[in-house]
Amino acid sequence: MPSAQPPDPMPPKPSALTFNLLARCSTTKARASLLTLPHGEVKLPIFMPVATQASLKGLTPKQLEDTGCGLCLNNTYHLGLKPGQKVLDAVGGAHKLQGWKGNILTDSGGFQMVSLLHLATVTEAGVEFLSPHDKSPMLLTPEHSISLQNSIGSDIIMQLDDVIATTSPDNARIKEATDRSVRWLDRCIAAHKNPESQNLFCIIQGGLDLDLRRQCCIEMVARDTPGIAIGGLSGGEAKDAYCKVVSTCTDMLPAGKPRYVMGVGYPEDLVVSVALGADMFDCVWPTRTARFGNAVTDFGVLNLRHASYAEDFRPVEEGCGCKICLPKDKGGLGVTRAFVYHTAAKETVGAHLLSMHNVFYQLGLMGRIRQAILEDRYPEFLKAYFQKLYAGEKSKYPDWAIGALKEVGVDLLQG
Amino acid sequence: MATPSDGKATDDDMFKIIKTSTNALGPRRARLALPGRRAIETPHYLGLTSRGIIPHVSQDNFESLMDVSGVYIALEDFIERAPQKVPAILKFARQRPVDPLRRFVALPDETLLVVGARRTPPLAAPAANSNTNTSVAISTAIGFKTLKAEDYAEDVELLKPDVVIGLGDIPYERALSSKRIEKAVDRQIQWLKDHVTSRQQVEAEDGTSCKLFAALLPVSCANQQYYIECLTGEARDDIHGLAVYDLETLSDLPESLSDLPRMGFNDSKTPHDILRNVALGIDVHAVPILTIASEAGIALDFDLSRQDRSSGILPLGIDMWLTGHATDLGPLAKGCTCYACTDHHRAYLQHLLNAKEMLAWVLLQVHNHAVMDRFFAAIRQSIDRGTFDADAEVFARAYEPQLPAQTGSGPRLRGYQYRSDHAGETKKNPKAYDAFTKLDTPDTVGTPDEAEVAALTGSIRPAEVK
Ligand SMILES: [Zn+2]
Numbered sequence: 001m002p003s004a005q006p007p008d009p010m011p012p013k014p015s016a017l018t019f020n021l022l023a024r025c026s027t028t029k030a031r032a033s034l035l036t037l038p039h040g041e042v043k044l045p046i047f048m049p050v051a052t053q054a055s056l057k058g059l060t061p062k063q064l065e066d067t068g069c070g071l072c073l074n075n076t077y078h079l080g081l082k083p084g085q086k087v088l089d090a091v092g093g094a095h096k097l098q099g100w101k102g103n104i105l106t107d108s109g110g111f112q113m114v115s116l117l118h119l120a121t122v123t124e125a126g127v128e129f130l131s132p133h134d135k136s137p138m139l140l141t142p143e144h145s146i147s148l149q150n151s152i153g154s155d156i157i158m159q160l161d162d163v164i165a166t167t168s169p170d171n172a173r174i175k176e177a178t179d180r181s182v183r184w185l186d187r188c189i190a191a192h193k194n195p196e197s198q199n200l201f202c203i204i205q206g207g208l209d210l211d212l213r214r215q216c217c218i219e220m221v222a223r224d225t226p227g228i229a230i231g232g233l234s235g236g237e238a239k240d241a242y243c244k245v246v247s248t249c250t251d252m253l254p255a256g257k258p259r260y261v262m263g264v265g266y267p268e269d270l271v272v273s274v275a276l277g278a279d280m281f282d283c284v285w286p287t288r289t290a291r292f293g294n295a296v297t298d299f300g301v302l303n304l305r306h307a308s309y310a311e312d313f314r315p316v317e318e319g320c321g322c323k324i325c326l327p328k329d330k331g332g333l334g335v336t337r338a339f340v341y342h343t344a345a346k347e348t349v350g351a352h353l354l355s356m357h358n359v360f361y362q363l364g365l366m367g368r369i370r371q372a373i374l375e376d377r378y379p380e381f382l383k384a385y386f387q388k389l390y391a392g393e394k395s396k397y398p399d400w401a402i403g404a405l406k407e408v409g410v411d412l413l414q415g
Numbered sequence: 416m417a418t419p420s421d422g423k424a425t426d427d428d429m430f431k432i433i434k435t436s437t438n439a440l441g442p443r444r445a446r447l448a449l450p451g452r453r454a455i456e457t458p459h460y461l462g463l464t465s466r467g468i469i470p471h472v473s474q475d476n477f478e479s480l481m482d483v484s485g486v487y488i489a490l491e492d493f494i495e496r497a498p499q500k501v502p503a504i505l506k507f508a509r510q511r512p513v514d515p516l517r518r519f520v521a522l523p524d525e526t527l528l529v530v531g532a533r534r535t536p537p538l539a540a541p542a543a544n545s546n547t548n549t550s551v552a553i554s555t556a557i558g559f560k561t562l563k564a565e566d567y568a569e570d571v572e573l574l575k576p577d578v579v580i581g582l583g584d585i586p587y588e589r590a591l592s593s594k595r596i597e598k599a600v601d602r603q604i605q606w607l608k609d610h611v612t613s614r615q616q617v618e619a620e621d622g623t624s625c626k627l628f629a630a631l632l633p634v635s636c637a638n639q640q641y642y643i644e645c646l647t648g649e650a651r652d653d654i655h656g657l658a659v660y661d662l663e664t665l666s667d668l669p670e671s672l673s674d675l676p677r678m679g680f681n682d683s684k685t686p687h688d689i690l691r692n693v694a695l696g697i698d699v700h701a702v703p704i705l706t707i708a709s710e711a712g713i714a715l716d717f718d719l720s721r722q723d724r725s726s727g728i729l730p731l732g733i734d735m736w737l738t739g740h741a742t743d744l745g746p747l748a749k750g751c752t753c754y755a756c757t758d759h760h761r762a763y764l765q766h767l768l769n770a771k772e773m774l775a776w777v778l779l780q781v782h783n784h785a786v787m788d789r790f791f792a793a794i795r796q797s798i799d800r801g802t803f804d805a806d807a808e809v810f811a812r813a814y815e816p817q818l819p820a821q822t823g824s825g826p827r828l829r830g831y832q833y834r835s836d837h838a839g840e841t842k843k844n845p846k847a848y849d850a851f852t853k854l855d856t857p858d859t860v861g862t863p864d865e866a867e868v869a870a871l872t873g874s875i876r877p878a879e880v881k
């Protein structure tokens with residue numbers, strides 16, 4: 001006869017994910033792990049493409065799935081506008097809306113309020129802004145951000161934070177924003193209706209002030225959210241300052257939780273940030289840049305709208321395994337640079353082809369990174385990556401990357 | 416070895432008429448089978464491409480989400496710098512002579528590729544750029560140009576499509592005076608003869624060449640008598656099909672040309688037009704309404720064999736812009752089994768259009784082509800049953816004469832969709848946004864209006880004044 005279990009003295013905070021740390025680089029702080037979310041497993045480190053308005057730049061959810069993507073972003077600000085919360089509730093959330101079987105992460109909407117709507121100000125209540133229509137004052141509260149994300153039904157939701165530019169010279173304001181973000185996290189946790197099906201991540205703030213970042217880490221970690229984001233970066237700060245913040249934070253964070261650096265997506269930034277101990281990244285850049293004819297490759301970014309590609313009959317990236325680049329006899333389409341040139345800026349298909357390649361590239365890069373970590377050869381991977389990217393010209397390696405990697409035991413200039 | 420039974424064709428039985436009507440002008444059933452391609456049961460339609468692809472349909476989606484048997488490709492989409500500069504596609508063809516056009520546009524092996532000089536429908540050239548005895552006016556990405564008849568013949572043979580439409584002196588959008596017809600007839604005869612001669616050289620070197628369909632002038636056969644005599648006489652063995660630009664031409668088509676497949680390039684704007692074309696014996700139809708409807712946000716919804724006539728006159732399509740679809744989880748069209756209808760729903764389409772996301776046009780293209788596939792399948796069954804005339808009559812009464820009017824905005828107009836007659840003309844569709852496009856906003860997001868902001872902020876009360 002089953003006996004009643006005694007109540008757990010310290011019940012763990014509800015979480016809708018499991019995080020398995022599989023390997024750590026023996027030199028850098030890089031980690032490889034497996035994150036299990038409500039809509040399936042994803043392998044970390046991961047790059048998450050951004051399907052801002054529940055659509056990824058003309059790709060079908062099926063095409064996105066075919067690139068190997070299992071976790072993408074939607075933006076709360078945009079979905080709140082279109083189709084709006086009522087519609088989201090009626091159709092049963094964003095997965096249903098876009099027919100996406102994988103996982104979704106949403107931001108809080110606050111960053112876009114601040115960056116898109118002029119004259120937004122932040123008070124203790126929330127983000128205040130003037131209606132762009134009649135200039136009447138409006139307000140986005142932590143509670144409403146969570147309510148919207150509950151309606152969206154995303155697998156990972158983000159707290160509303162008080163975002164200010166890392167380049168702000170106002171130290172008192174940065175401190176205020178950091179403390180307020182902690183208070184808002186408490187309000188978000190209290191407002192979150194679905195902790196058993198949606199994972200709320202906190203967001204570490206603190207500008208470029210490392211002490212403030214450390215304090216913020218302590219406060220945020222104590223609140224025991226299923227995952228942790230490092231926020232307020234990629235806003236134009238110097239890259240070495242960015243690296244110091246990421247590295248300082250990852251030193252303070254528990255090993256058993258995923259770490260997400262928001263808004264990062266350039267390949268160099270990804271490989272370095274992983275070495276600094278970060279696991280998750282997102283950026284609109286790879287798909288947005290596709291619209292301008294840019295292909296992301298191991299050899300740098302190629303602008304296929306340039307006339308020099310008009311008669312270039314090689315694949316977008318030689319050796320790439322994406323559907324676009326793979327030759328016909330290997331099951332791909334065998335699309336040439338010349339064909340992309342032929343359609344770029346003239347037909348939407350030109351952008352679709354490059355979006356597919358670029359997303360595949362970003363996901364493939366993370367896969368290669370992960371494999372290198374699992375085989376404990378990440379330092380070698382880093383060296384080879386920079387070597388290829390700069391065609392062996394070490395004098396062109398960026399100082400910030402050399403510096404940041406030196407801090408974690410990799411000397412790019414050696415060997 | 417490919418045999419007709421596994422869907423691939425051998426050279427001898429390119430066009431087999433399965434059922435023909437008792438009168439010369441009437442619906443007929445046939446099979447068009449070209450070596451290595453999927454055999455096409457006719458009547459059927461061709462997907463119409465822009466720069467080598469069906470607009471909004473990347474080649475992987477073409478392969479996995481659609482069932483389009485053949486496409487029409489316009490040479491004018493590839494030769495904007497010619498003749499000063501050898502077009503990339505011709506250089507490609509010289510470097511990789513195996514099936515070069517197909518490899519360049521990356522379409523599947525089984526897809527029938529038909530090439531002509533002009534797009535369908537073409538952009539009519541301004542009067543100043545008219546055809547000459549040795550060239551036609553074409554519209555390219557960088558404006559109107561001339562294409563020499565001899566270059567056309569050489570280029571298309573190099574590209575090796577399955578079917579090439581002979582160059583036609585077709586005065587798009589303009590009526591032909593009798594003097595002009597005379598001139599056109601002379602040109603057609605000359606161009607055809609020259610093309611045939613150049614093909615004989617290609618064949619001597621290569622052993623193969625594509626099928627040549629002769630372009631007929633958009634007048635009755637009697638009005639182009641010398642050309643028709645050339646086709647029925649000395650050129651008869653050199654042509655494998657006919658391209659028809661006006662149904663009038665079929666009215667007195669000589670018996671000796673009746674066993675040739677007929678491709679229709681008259682501008683059919685509705686399924687009613689298509690049925691009329693079928694009724695007069697067009698076998699393969701160029702159908703511009705598919706992309707037009709998709710870009711207008713309209714999901715086609717018609718069916719030759721639909722039994723339900725209870726709801727009065729039916730619309731030919733559904734305007735997906737209408738906000739009434741916002742929470743509708745049903746398919747775009749009832750009973751449709753296409754990817755857009757099975758994996759997605761009206762609510763998503765409405766959202767995508769409203770949010771100006773490119774995926775809307777992708778999904779509409781997938782759906783609209785599926786509707787056309789079924790429409791032609793029903794046409795063929797109807798002919799097989801011998802009930803086509805009656806079915807077409809019922810259809811004409813059951814459906815609205817026109818597609819629903821467009822209410823939302825489509826994609827940015829592309830160069831081939833309008834003619835810049837005046838220098839310094841303003842942009843065709845101005846940007847709908849300006850002030851609020853920064854950082855993370857999608858490229859199409861506009862200034863949110865009050866209702867949208869209220870929707871976003873929902874429970875938000877006006878901020879307290881401190
Ligand atoms: Zn690729």
Ligand SMILES: [Zn+2]
Pocket residue numbers: 747748751752753754755756757781782783785
């Ligand atoms: Zn459908």
